[in-house]
Amino acid sequence: MEKEKLKDFAAIVMEAQRGELVFPTSVNGALSLQLCLADPACHDEDVIRKLLAEPVLAARAVALANSAVFRSNGAALATSVRVAVMRLGYRNLYSLASAMVVRQFGARIADPALRAKAEQLWRYTAHVAALAYVIAQRITKIDADTALFAGIMHEVAGFYLLGRADTIPGLLDDPDEWMGAAQEIIAREIMKKLQVPEPVAIAIVALRGGAIGIPPQGLRDTLLLARQLSPVPSPLPYTEDLALTRTPALTLYLNEPAVAALLNEAADQAKSMSAALLV
Incomplete structure (x- = not known):
């Protein structure tokens, strides 16, 4: 059974590499x-x-x-x-x-547990995208439209794999089998098919294991900070990494009065924006 599951996952990775992704x-x-x-x-x-x-x-x-x-x-x-x-x-x-x-990608999942994960992943994604938009405007001073787009796309591989796991039971039971290089290949190929610009794709791939710079700069830090501040956690295991570890330096930065005030305003705006994405 374990060998069959690994074979199934290897087949999904090979499909991605050949550009044969299954879109609903x-x-x-x-x-x-x-x-x-x-x-x-x-x-x-x-x-x-x-x-x-x-x-x-x-x-x-x-x-x-x-x-x-x-x-x-x-x-x-x-x-x-x-x-x-x-x-x-x-x-x-x-x-x-x-x-x-x-x-x-997750809309037609039949398995209740996987469907619940897909729904939580979308709530998380909506919050991250909205936070990225306002953080870009107020903190990192990068293009906010790009940050919104990157936030929406940053977990696309997770959605895709949850959808495939619905037809291949146990596919994602062991995170070590699909995290890392395999997940990155799938993410890159999906983003290529959806014509995600290369700078956005690079920032998304660089998220895993990344640490937020102090002060945050650029698209990657914008996304990392949005992930850090999301009121809804991701249901996927690979978010439990360095990116979500609140270091003493980051805590000190976030507690600076000027930064805290900006982030409070950002959170209020993001709440309204994420609600619109969740309609």
């Missing part, structure tokens, strides 16, 4: 929207039409447009997809479509 058919609408958004000839009317064809995605776009981060300075409540498109912009809509793709 339910992501086709989101992938179509991504292609449209990436096309320089794409027009607002095309985007609106594709969003309206995907009711769940349309609802999330409107909800995100009404979150505290995007509804600032007394902006009116967004009540249509058209207003949401104007307010969010193409890059954030692309991230929203990516969120639907990632989420759908």
